[in-house]
Amino acid sequence: MQPITLYQFPISHYCEKVRWALDYKGVPHQIKNLLPGKHIEFAKSVAQRSSVPILQVGDTYVQQSSAIIDYLDEHFPDKPLTPADPDLREEALKWEAFADKDLGPHVRRWAYYTLLEHPSVVLPALTTGAPLLFKPMFRLFFPKVRALMKKAMNIYPDEAQASAVQIDVALAQIDEALNGKDFLVGDTFSRADLAVSAMLAPLFMPKQYGVKWPKKMPEPLQGWVSARQDKLVWAEKVYGENR
Numbered sequence: 001m002q003p004i005t006l007y008q009f010p011i012s013h014y015c016e017k018v019r020w021a022l023d024y025k026g027v028p029h030q031i032k033n034l035l036p037g038k039h040i041e042f043a044k045s046v047a048q049r050s051s052v053p054i055l056q057v058g059d060t061y062v063q064q065s066s067a068i069i070d071y072l073d074e075h076f077p078d079k080p081l082t083p084a085d086p087d088l089r090e091e092a093l094k095w096e097a098f099a100d101k102d103l104g105p106h107v108r109r110w111a112y113y114t115l116l117e118h119p120s121v122v123l124p125a126l127t128t129g130a131p132l133l134f135k136p137m138f139r140l141f142f143p144k145v146r147a148l149m150k151k152a153m154n155i156y157p158d159e160a161q162a163s164a165v166q167i168d169v170a171l172a173q174i175d176e177a178l179n180g181k182d183f184l185v186g187d188t189f190s191r192a193d194l195a196v197s198a199m200l201a202p203l204f205m206p207k208q209y210g211v212k213w214p215k216k217m218p219e220p221l222q223g224w225v226s227a228r229q230d231k232l233v234w235a236e237k238v239y240g241e242n243r
């Protein structure tokens, strides 16, 4: 079998989505953590955009978490994440696109909006898996990195508040679709459940994610999350049973 490598950031929920898919399907792989900033040169040398996750299989590089799951299901068909039935497949892909576009960026912006103001909380998570020497350097340059992150992800007050509203809209849609069921599509775990739960994961910080989460989120984020606990229990359960 060709060697498989996942290039990633440990803190990224899109990378977590792929880590989960790889682990769930039992695909042997190694993980290479890229340094934020430095990742651009590498990513652009092997793929179209600068984003991670990127999966390397031999000479093939696959970018975008959904394309990676397509690739994994095609080449490692055991424990499929994509439903075989065409209608259910379409539904699952819709939920995944919803997770990737309408949920992931909003959770990221809303969480970072508070977390970036608490370096002691966010730095251990941001530098999980980084070389030892990198950590004090990252700490030193953090104010600059933070400004770049805010600019890149639009982490400003109005945009962050708008993202919080979007998360509530998404949580209501998920709740309505589930209507007490265990799975979003059909009666088995699929990429729909995986994608939505991975995009929500930074809000409930599951240990399976593998980063150094704080014991509690700083306020006002913790209070905001606690008030939505009833809407997050499903994703926590999905983690507990499938991750």
Ligand SMILES: N[C@@H](CCC(=O)N[C@@H](CS)C(=O)NCC(=O)O)C(=O)O
Pocket: 009, 012, 013, 014, 015, 040, 050, 051, 052, 053, 063, 064, 065, 066, 100
């Ligand atoms: N739609 C992409 C989103 C990936 C994404 O947003 N990755 C972020 C980390 S969470 C990233 O690499 N940001 C840096 C960059 O784009 O250069 C996917 O599903 O893979």
